[in-house]
Amino acid sequence: MSLPTTLRRVVKRDIGGGLLVLVIGTAAAVTAENYTIGSVQNMGAGFFPFSIGVFLAIVGFLIAIVGLIKNETQPASVASEWRGWACIAIGIASFVVLGQYGGLVPATFSVVFISALGDRRNTVISAAALAAVAVVIAGVIFWWALKIPFPLFHWGVA
């Protein structure tokens, strides 16, 4: 009774995705109950989000059901790539943090440096070199030429 691996993964995807939508919809509808729902004549702030939430829950449920009864074979399209994922996410997060506590130069350096390390072909040196180039671009194009209000170095709450 065991399904082939690829098949099982596809089936799981529809069910997983459907359930995810179901959960989001339910959460949205439940949250919307805190806002005034009102009536059709006089809709409150919660009416529209509540309806959307219910709609999402139903559609999510249907997707999961279709996933259960459908048996299509399709291999998984993306392999796990935790290093790349983590580096990209941490890179952007570091831009936010260092943008606040550091300034444009450290923020630029860290977003490029950290996310570049996510690619296996990059070494620490090549990532640092790329980050240095980006810092120059940031300084010349954005800070000097376009004059965006983002100090090169600063500390604390802007």
Added chain:
Amino acid sequence: MIGQTLHDLWLGFGVALEPHNLLWSFVGVLLGNLIGVLPGMGALSAISILLPLTYTMHLIPAILMLAGIFYGSQYGGAIGAILLNLPCHPSHAVTCIDGYKLTKAGKGGTALGITMLASFFAASVGIIVMIVASPLLVKIAFDFGPAEIFAIMLLGLLCGATMSRGSKLKGLAMTGLGLLIGCVGTDVNSGTARYTFGFVELSDKVELVALALGLFGVAEFLRNVNQFAEIGKMAKVRFRDMRPSASEIKQALPAILRGTFIGTLFGALPGTGPTITTFVALALESKIGKNRKKIGTGIVEGVASPEAASHSKTQVDFIPTMSLGIPGDPVMALLLGALMIQGVQPGPQLVNMHADLFWGLIASFWVGNVILILLNVPLIGVWVKLLRIPYQYLYPTALFFISIGVYSTNNSLFEVGEVLVFGVMGAIFAFFEFPVAPILLGYVLGPMVEENFRRSLMLSNGNFNIFYEHPIALSFLGVCGFLVCVQLISTFISYARRGARQQNASA
């Protein structure tokens, strides 16, 4: 009346071709184009960054330059969308679908050439329509009440949801999710903060640019990291591939015509932005186009039709923006703001009181589009070189441009964080094989759908008959119902066929 119009237009060309006005137009197009090409920087960020420059300028050069920045960056944005799958202006989101596939197939240059042709043609038609039909279109636009706008938006949402390949249910789910994201922020009617999770920054809605770049840019990098070396490497970009061949132009032509038609039609409707227009154009193309089955696999029609639609829409859009003061999308709203800063009150009086501005602007559209073509024919080769950058350098640099581009839209680091959240969300849904483009559509239309739905039911005291009593609204709703029925029937038929085939196979 036409004679008067032509006379005004002639004066307008006089204004637009005055050397210093022409110069500022050129500067605008050039800057807009250069900024628009940077991944993460679209028309919205280009105009917001350069807006302060115009404060000290005279009214007409200022507006001409801003308009130049606008279509320069719009075209520049198409470059990013096609070559790097980065839609900086949400209206390019659907262009990405086929455009990026073309790039992956080594035909990025062709796609750019087709885009240029499509936009020039569509913009020209849009300008002509704007000149000839403005009074008429303004009159039609006045007939559109909340019920009509709600109906047309519902149609747009349905088209967008069912346009994507694969499961229509998944498309619907993503549209719903987009509507939900559109609810985030302060409710206009009651002032209630919805889904802000305690963040003050969210009370002013989710940032559109952050959403678009997260869903398409960051999510794409998350999916592609370590998957391949070079975008262009999958197929070699040869020099002669850069210009579209005659047969490709012929293939794209009907799509350009249909896209232009859709764009012109939607242009007159206040409140319908270019994003919905491009979605409808591509949806139409995937329903009645000659190669409708292949839409989404990387064919020139998939680029030509939405780009033509958005450019003709954009031109015609100036009618409600200038004469009614109703902007169709955030960019138009910015331009409107620029006009008001200069002390010009948009509205029905504008055409009479500032005839030189209005007609000068129209004439400069043409001039500007010619400049754009002259500028980009030699530059296509340069843009295509972008693809030769190894992926290991490309994506970190692009992430930097995205971060700073989003930051510069509102000078807010919080919105850079939004990019990350939406990037992860987009990657998760892409993993579950959901189409992400409808999220954007739902987000853009959501607030307007809600507002017009609430307003129309308020007008009718909660009576749904308001939608039956307005013929325009009713016909749009009828098309919606028709679409749903067609979808259900075709799903049913395909299931029945599959069932029959399986029975045959087992027999």
